[in-house]
Amino acid sequence: MLIVQKYGGTSVANVERIKAVAERVVKTVEEGNKVVVIVSAMAGETDKLINLAYQVSPNPSEREMDLLLSSGERVTTALMAMAIEALGYKAIALTGRQAGIITDSVHTKAKIEKITADRVINALNEGYIVVIAGFQGITEDDLEVTTLGRGGSDLSAVAIASAIKSDLCEIYTDVEGVYTTDPNIVSEARKLDKISYEEMLEMASLGAKVLQTRSVEFAMKYEVPIIVRSSFSDKPGTLVTKEDKDMEKVVVSGVTYDKNQAKITIIGLPDKPGIAAKLFNGIAKANIVVDMIVQNVSSDGKYADISFTVPKTDLNKAFTLSKEIANELGAKDVIYKDDISKISIIGVGMRTHSGVAAQMFEALAKHGINIMTISTSEIKISCIIEAKYTELAVRVLHDVFKLSEKANV
Numbered sequence: 001m002l003i004v005q006k007y008g009g010t011s012v013a014n015v016e017r018i019k020a021v022a023e024r025v026v027k028t029v030e031e032g033n034k035v036v037v038i039v040s041a042m043a044g045e046t047d048k049l050i051n052l053a054y055q056v057s058p059n060p061s062e063r064e065m066d067l068l069l070s071s072g073e074r075v076t077t078a079l080m081a082m083a084i085e086a087l088g089y090k091a092i093a094l095t096g097r098q099a100g101i102i103t104d105s106v107h108t109k110a111k112i113e114k115i116t117a118d119r120v121i122n123a124l125n126e127g128y129i130v131v132i133a134g135f136q137g138i139t140e141d142d143l144e145v146t147t148l149g150r151g152g153s154d155l156s157a158v159a160i161a162s163a164i165k166s167d168l169c170e171i172y173t174d175v176e177g178v179y180t181t182d183p184n185i186v187s188e189a190r191k192l193d194k195i196s197y198e199e200m201l202e203m204a205s206l207g208a209k210v211l212q213t214r215s216v217e218f219a220m221k222y223e224v225p226i227i228v229r230s231s232f233s234d235k236p237g238t239l240v241t242k243e244d245k246d247m248e249k250v251v252v253s254g255v256t257y258d259k260n261q262a263k264i265t266i267i268g269l270p271d272k273p274g275i276a277a278k279l280f281n282g283i284a285k286a287n288i289v290v291d292m293i294v295q296n297v298s299s300d301g302k303y304a305d306i307s308f309t310v311p312k313t314d315l316n317k318a319f320t321l322s323k324e325i326a327n328e329l330g331a332k333d334v335i336y337k338d339d340i341s342k343i344s345i346i347g348v349g350m351r352t353h354s355g356v357a358a359q360m361f362e363a364l365a366k367h368g369i370n371i372m373t374i375s376t377s378e379i380k381i382s383c384i385i386e387a388k389y390t391e392l393a394v395r396v397l398h399d400v401f402k403l404s405e406k407a408n409v
């Protein structure tokens, strides 16, 4: 098999761990596989570099920031190749550029445009273990160094896996896989054997931080099978793959929470065409990402209240902007609430099972947890609740949907 293995920051945090990873790589090769290794910077290194930048300038240029940050992954790439060679195997370390990772020119959050992986493939054919720096790329025209956004080495791994048509992309991290919920909140949280891309995407974007969201989107689009597993054990991990019939039998696969949202409500907007468009156009222009939106019309049909959620970090900006727009539109009042959290249940089985929402609401009600806002998609139901009930809600839902028990499929 041709396997891509990506090792995150904690897996390469020091020389002992780098050596341990080198041994794991060599073992995979000894089992008859060809291996490409993608590495992150050593744990904490990227933060350290960002910190340095802000010590010399209050406003570091993004171009130079990319050059600086890309150095973290260069270090681990070179060390990893050396560690593998020390075990008697041929290895070659490549930067993003040398591996042919071409991106657009949006510094600090570049998008991969294409990968010209000839050099990687040639090296593999010559019997090398190829070690590639994650998180970085290069622009095609002027050869500017770019980075792919925080956590971006997951994306490097999936993109390389797709480009070289590898059979598998293993993402090594410090947890044993994807869990039914946060094990810090529910000790009986269970590791999932497999999960669909769509479910993983919901989990990733809702705050289960095992995989970077964009890497899952990419994997789904190009059907790259991913295994999330720990570099500290030999346990099999969680397979992230295409949805299959078995997965549908499980109604709820996971419970997630997100404490980083805040809610803005505009009260008494005139209810006529174009109002919502004006409001959300204004918000979008400020580059604020709106998550949930709920609108209610008064019984006489003249007024509407609109509530929506935004990332907490954007609350100030969004609130000021909402007040301005609300004023223009003749609304009565604008209020916000930031001590909220979003609790979600996720599962592709929801497409074919009814009564899931009712079960969720009932469970929350039984524990006196008030639901402020509800939103649903085909495979997800989210509720906004008071932040102080987050842990309780997660436990209650994990329990009511029996997530600690392995589904019998």
Ligand code: ASP
Binding pocket: 008, 009, 040, 041, 046, 047, 072, 134, 135, 149, 150, 151, 152, 153, 154
């Ligand atoms: N080192 C980069 C970061 O910390 C990329 C990564 O680890 O995925 O964001």
Ligand code: MG
Binding pocket: 008, 009, 151, 154
């Ligand atoms: Mg990561």
